[in-house]
Amino acid sequence: MRRGMSALLLVILVGAIFFMMTAQTGVFTMQVQRTVAKNYWEKKCQYAAYAALQYAVDRLNKDDDWNPGTSIDRWPMPNDTETTYTLKVNNNHSGVLGDPSFVAPDGVIVPKGLVYLRAYGEVRKGKIAGVKTAAVASMGFYGDTAFNHAAIGTASVTLDNNSFTDAWKSSNGNYSDPANEEMHGPNPPLVDTTVVPPVIDKPKGKGSVCTNGTMAALNIRNGSYVLGNVEVGAGSVLTDALAYDAYPGPPTVPKPYTGVERIRDKLKRIPRFAPPFHPNGATAEVIVTGTQTLDPGAYRRVEVRPGATLNMTSGSYFFAEDFLVDGGTVTTSSLPDDGNALFCYVGEAFTMRNGATVNEDGVPLAFRLYFVGNGAPGFVNLKFDMDQNSRAWLCCLGRFADALLDNNSHLYGGIKAREVLVNNFSAIHYDTVMFDHPAKGEVAWTLVGLMDEGFDLAVEDPSSDPYGGGGGGGGDDDDDDDDDDDDDDFQEF
Structure with missing residues (x-):
């Protein structure tokens, strides 16, 4: 009788241990799946935000004073209606917003000659409550291709x-x-x-x-x-x-x-x-x-x-x-x-x-x-x-x-x-x-000081942009009252 009870208890103990192990494995698997899913949605958001900036640069290359009426709200990505971007633009290239500068709604100072871009990517998956978002911001400027020196x-x-x-x-x-x-x-x-x-x-x-x-x-x-x-x-x-x-x-x-x-x-x-x-x-x-x-x-x-x-x-x-x-x-x-x-x-x-x-x-x-x-x-x-x-x-x-x-x-x-x-x-x-004549190329606008959710992206790395980045137009003079950027660190598109 005692041997039977001992065997039963042993079986119950082994079963309990097995149950706890499988339950923990299931929890771990669910956590991994959630993490992967979270990373996936975050990447989609980031991609949408960057796509918005690329769109902005493309439009600026066609029209220096392009301004879509301050913002483009929740524009869907191609073939992906669940992912959208919002693009906010303060274009002070010609000084129409302020000369010598303009203060954006979030307090950022936008000098004449620059355009301030903020892009937000969003993913709304089905009926899931809440929205995944990513945000990037940058200043755009005209690259210096004037030849003011031999x-x-x-x-x-x-x-x-x-x-x-x-x-x-x-x-x-x-x-x-x-x-x-x-x-x-x-x-x-x-x-x-x-x-x-x-x-x-x-x-x-x-x-x-x-x-x-x-x-x-x-x-x-x-x-x-x-x-x-x-x-x-x-x-x-x-x-x-x-x-x-x-x-x-x-x-x-x-x-x-x-x-x-x-x-x-x-x-x-x-x-x-x-x-x-x-x-x-x-x-x-x-x-x-x-x-x-x-x-x-x-x-x-x-x-x-x-x-x-x-x-x-x-x-x-x-x-x-x-x-x-x-x-x-x-x-x-x-x-x-x-x-x-x-x-x-x-x-x-x-x-x-x-x-x-x-x-x-x-x-x-x-x-x-x-x-x-x-x-x-x-x-x-x-x-x-x-x-x-x-x-x-x-x-x-x-x-x-x-x-x-x-x-x-x-x-x-x-x-x-x-x-x-x-x-x-x-x-x-x-x-x-x-002298002071901008020798423009195919790409004129450059993004400087790109921020991604508060962190600087890698800068000045040729391998990050194998086809050479942006640039063109603009110019400075020989008297140091030019618009060379003081900061040597920037990310180009």
């Missing part, structure tokens, strides 16, 4: 072995026309500084150079000179950031630049650009051996061989890998205004050599070269290379690009890159027509 190298600028910068004005004719010779003087102009006319004292009459670097970042060596100002990064000690040799003359000139030394109080920013075509669609390779006209579109690469001529027209071109002009010629029928300019987006490298010419005696603003990356996450090995007596009339912009002008190569226009080296009797001839 060269900007955010990391460094170097002129070596009898190289120089100066200025001319394309609306006066060719660089060698008499009106332009009065601007840039004889080459070299530092032999007798009295021949430099008063126009050189104007900010836009200079072939100035600029860097954000603070240590050995601006170097003028071995008979090189700058016909303009020299500007180094904020917080610099001038003797640490700027290095130069006395100009050899005769007579010897102590400083090889005609303008002033300046320590900037703000960073110079170079916006990233998104190509107008997806890299996966750029598969065609174009080899030019005779005379060929290339229509705007997406290409893997183009090579213009010695003696060949490539004709390009106004519109947008994308070369996912490289653009090589090897002793050939590139001609254009584009115009400098934004509606008729030639936009050339390059993924990896733009190379000229063996006496190549691009847009000869043309207007630099008519040929706009933007480096955008090849689509590979984190790829920043971008190259602008002019060598062996090459000549180009264009403006070039590439945040992660390294620029080299070597062996008597001449750029007529301006360049903004990460590193700029002008070497061996080469030169940059700054076109003053570009």
